[in-house]
Amino acid sequence: MGRAVGIDLGTSTSCVSIVKDGKPIAIPGPDQNLIQASVVSFLEDGNRVVGNSAKRMMIENAENTVYSAKRLIGRKYFSAEVKKAQAVSSYKIVEGENQSVRIRVRDRDYSVPEVSAMVLMEMKKIAEAYLGEEVDKAVVTVPANFNDGQRQATKDGGTIAGLNVLRIINEPTAAALAYGYGKGLKQKIAIYDLGGGTFDISILEVGEDVYEVISTAGDTYLGGDDFDDRLIDYFAERFMREHDLDIRSNRMALQKLKNASEKAKIELSEKLETRVLLPGIMETMDGPIDLDYTINRNYFGQMVLDLIQRTFKVCDEALQNGRLTVGDLDALILVGGPTKSPMVQEAVKNYFFKDPAGEVDPELVVSIGAAIQAATLTERKAGALLLDVTPMSLGIATAGGLMDTLIERNTPIPTESSRIFTTTHDNQTAVRIKVFQGENKFYEQNEPLGEFRLADIPPAPKGDPKIEVTFEIDANGIVNVTAKDKDTGRAQSVQLTVSGGLSKDEIDKLRKEHKDKDEEVATFKPTAELSE
Amino acid sequence: MVEEDFKRQINSLSKVIDDLDYYQILKVDQMSFEEDIKRAYFEESRIYHPDKYYTDPPEFQQKITAIFKRVCEAYRVLSDPEKRPFYTKLINGPDRKKYLRFDLRLLKAETEKAEDEGSSPLAKKYYKMAKTAIQNKDFKAAKINLQLAIKMESKNQTFLDKLKEVIDILASRKGL
Numbered sequence: 001m002g003r004a005v006g007i008d009l010g011t012s013t014s015c016v017s018i019v020k021d022g023k024p025i026a027i028p029g030p031d032q033n034l035i036q037a038s039v040v041s042f043l044e045d046g047n048r049v050v051g052n053s054a055k056r057m058m059i060e061n062a063e064n065t066v067y068s069a070k071r072l073i074g075r076k077y078f079s080a081e082v083k084k085a086q087a088v089s090s091y092k093i094v095e096g097e098n099q100s101v102r103i104r105v106r107d108r109d110y111s112v113p114e115v116s117a118m119v120l121m122e123m124k125k126i127a128e129a130y131l132g133e134e135v136d137k138a139v140v141t142v143p144a145n146f147n148d149g150q151r152q153a154t155k156d157g158g159t160i161a162g163l164n165v166l167r168i169i170n171e172p173t174a175a176a177l178a179y180g181y182g183k184g185l186k187q188k189i190a191i192y193d194l195g196g197g198t199f200d201i202s203i204l205e206v207g208e209d210v211y212e213v214i215s216t217a218g219d220t221y222l223g224g225d226d227f228d229d230r231l232i233d234y235f236a237e238r239f240m241r242e243h244d245l246d247i248r249s250n251r252m253a254l255q256k257l258k259n260a261s262e263k264a265k266i267e268l269s270e271k272l273e274t275r276v277l278l279p280g281i282m283e284t285m286d287g288p289i290d291l292d293y294t295i296n297r298n299y300f301g302q303m304v305l306d307l308i309q310r311t312f313k314v315c316d317e318a319l320q321n322g323r324l325t326v327g328d329l330d331a332l333i334l335v336g337g338p339t340k341s342p343m344v345q346e347a348v349k350n351y352f353f354k355d356p357a358g359e360v361d362p363e364l365v366v367s368i369g370a371a372i373q374a375a376t377l378t379e380r381k382a383g384a385l386l387l388d389v390t391p392m393s394l395g396i397a398t399a400g401g402l403m404d405t406l407i408e409r410n411t412p413i414p415t416e417s418s419r420i421f422t423t424t425h426d427n428q429t430a431v432r433i434k435v436f437q438g439e440n441k442f443y444e445q446n447e448p449l450g451e452f453r454l455a456d457i458p459p460a461p462k463g464d465p466k467i468e469v470t471f472e473i474d475a476n477g478i479v480n481v482t483a484k485d486k487d488t489g490r491a492q493s494v495q496l497t498v499s500g501g502l503s504k505d506e507i508d509k510l511r512k513e514h515k516d517k518d519e520e521v522a523t524f525k526p527t528a529e530l531s532e
Numbered sequence: 533m534v535e536e537d538f539k540r541q542i543n544s545l546s547k548v549i550d551d552l553d554y555y556q557i558l559k560v561d562q563m564s565f566e567e568d569i570k571r572a573y574f575e576e577s578r579i580y581h582p583d584k585y586y587t588d589p590p591e592f593q594q595k596i597t598a599i600f601k602r603v604c605e606a607y608r609v610l611s612d613p614e615k616r617p618f619y620t621k622l623i624n625g626p627d628r629k630k631y632l633r634f635d636l637r638l639l640k641a642e643t644e645k646a647e648d649e650g651s652s653p654l655a656k657k658y659y660k661m662a663k664t665a666i667q668n669k670d671f672k673a674a675k676i677n678l679q680l681a682i683k684m685e686s687k688n689q690t691f692l693d694k695l696k697e698v699i700d701i702l703a704s705r706k707g708l
């Protein structure tokens with residue numbers, strides 16, 4: 001039997017941790033770094049490179065290097081978010097079957113969970129090299145505000161990677177767990193998690209070993225990537241005005257500008273001013289043209305002010321739903337790379353009237369929390385008990401266009417709710433139920449989760465069959481549906497079509513494929529060295 | 533392994549849980565303060581949280597999860613200042629058995645009943661006609677009747693809200 005680890009599968013970076021002799025630690029990769037870029041670069045010879053070394057290939061291999069795949073996971077091809085990603089990505093995003101998203105690299109289409117699986121496999125390998133043992137189980141984290149489809153797709157990624165996903169837990173909850181570990185706290189805490197692609201705020205009450213999420217809210221499309229995009233647009237527009245050339249129309253140039261913009265952003269966390277110099281970024285008939293601009297922190301601050309303000313709207317929502325004010329909070333914890341920026345820190349401090357807890361590493365804390373949860377689940381020591389909630393309401397479509405809410409947001413999970421369904425004409429043998437997640441009272445405005453079909457209903461006069469359908473949200477935040485005949489107690493079959501998702505067969509097939517490929521590669525490589 | 537005693541306790545609790553109200557599940561008094569309810573939720577979680585039994589046989593995990601779900605459900609309702617009094621009234625009434633598990637739809641219906649159906653007979657009539665039209669999914673007719681009702685009583689919030697609802701439905705249908 002293999003070991004269990006905790007993995008923070010981030011938009012920009014990923015991290016793997018374990019609990020070793022009662023102490024949770026993050027594990028260094030082959031380059032000794034504790035965090036790895038969530039980047040996969042597909043090489044010409046059919047091999048692929050994952051992690052920090054893949055990030056370095058982003059320019060030379062721009063079209064075949066996939067990054068920020070998490071922004072696409074569990075989304076439908078026609079969604080606004082996918083359109084946005086398409087506009088700024090240097091790799092190709094295409095439509096797959098059943099409204100799904102596919103990433104096209106070197107003439108092959110990959111599903112998004114498959115790309116996630118490649119990152120997860122890399123994290124698995126890093127842990128195995130460190131432990132000198134097989135790793136086959138993991139707790140994987142997701143943004144608290146991920147919906148059912150996004151959670152399911154993340155879990156599928158784990159399965160494809162050959163991992164038994166013990167649990168999907170929420171990133172801010174994991175951070176709280178790491179913060180409180182072994183401290184015996186009795187506090188109300190706020191976790192402000194601004195990552196590369198997503199923003200979450202969770203408010204928890206910690207009672208020694210129990211971690212209760214009082215409320216959570218988030219924006220799954222708001223993060224450091226958006227800060228970069230502001231800089232990219234600013235530089236590209238300025239360049240366009242001066243030279244009448246659009247950098248964004250050239251994939252490699254865009255990629256160079258993207259890297260430089262991120263670098264400039266990070267430098268502005270340390271310095272008040274920075275210079276961006278890209279020699280010969282564009283070629284013209286008259287020779288190459290350089291991009292050479294300086295930008296200062298204040299000006300950048302104004303460019304992203306609205307993005308930072310947006311996070312506070314979400315914070316307002318979370319506090320209101322928890323019937324709390326900032327005065328009720330005992331501690332504030334900052335998570336995610338962008339919170340290293342003094343501008344963000346200042347704004348957050350002003351909002352919460354509080355200094356953030358100093359001892360947490362914003363980039364490791366999530367994966368450490370995941371490792372603590374993995375240990376709790378596998379070692380029977382029950383280090384910490386999580387009482388989490390569902391981030392959005394679950395409901396079904398009704399005839400008038402309204403959503404019948406079965407489970408409200410911020411309901412503690414696991415939870416379930418039932419409804420009785422019947423037929424509307426004689427001898428009807430099937431009933432369709434459309435399921436949605438969201439807060440709008442009209443179901444059309446909410447996120448469609450899928451359609452359930454109650455089949456093989458025994459023929460009877462209309463209104464006679466009474467089928468009890470139970471909608472469950474499990475500890476992973478994933479929705480399960482079961483049905484039974486109310487009169488006979490017999491289980492009733494339910495078929496589910498999730499829009500955009502992978503089928504069980506597809507997942508199995510991919511898992512085998514990746515396993516075979518891995519074994520093939522392994523025969524060429526010397527066995528991983530043990531590092532301590 | 534789980535102790536035999538505890539297994540027996542879980543088995544008997546599983547059998548009776550459908551007959552317990554949320555106060556009984558959390559083992560708190562109907563007069564308890566909010567803090568007591570939270571404390572009870574934490575205490576019960578320390579006993580029934582399925583994560584403590586993750587490595588136990590699936591049948592046992594299923595049983596304990598079913599119980600834990602009820603603990604969560606009980607806390608959800610009893611910790612909510614709107615849901616708790618509504619629920620408490622129902623379980624102390626004649627149909628106690630029917631109401632042991634909270635139903636969101638009942639609370640919503642109750643809030644809707646509190647609506648202002650108008651004061652002038654004509655406005656009342658138009659509003660009633662609008663509601664019938666909504667039931668028959670004739671939203672255009674509903675819209676006209678609501679507009680007439682609002683002509684009579686322009687400040688009636690119920691009328692205004694309903695009209696907005698109907699307009700939204702009409703708009704979302706157009707979008708289909």
Ligand SMILES: Nc1ncnc2c1ncn2[C@@H]1O[C@H](COP(=O)(O)OP(=O)(O)OP(=O)(O)O)[C@@H](O)[C@H]1O
Nearest residue numbers: 010011012013195196197198224269336337338340
């Ligand atoms: N010092 C810094 N100042 C500002 N931004 C930074 C700094 N360091 C890293 N970042 C930004 O933080 C982001 C990555 O943060 P992080 O690794 O926490 O995200 P993630 O976990 O990958 O994403 P998510 O949690 O949204 O899935 C990137 O946009 C990166 O540019």
Ligand SMILES: [Mg+2]
Nearest residue numbers: 010171195336
């Ligand atoms: Mg993160």
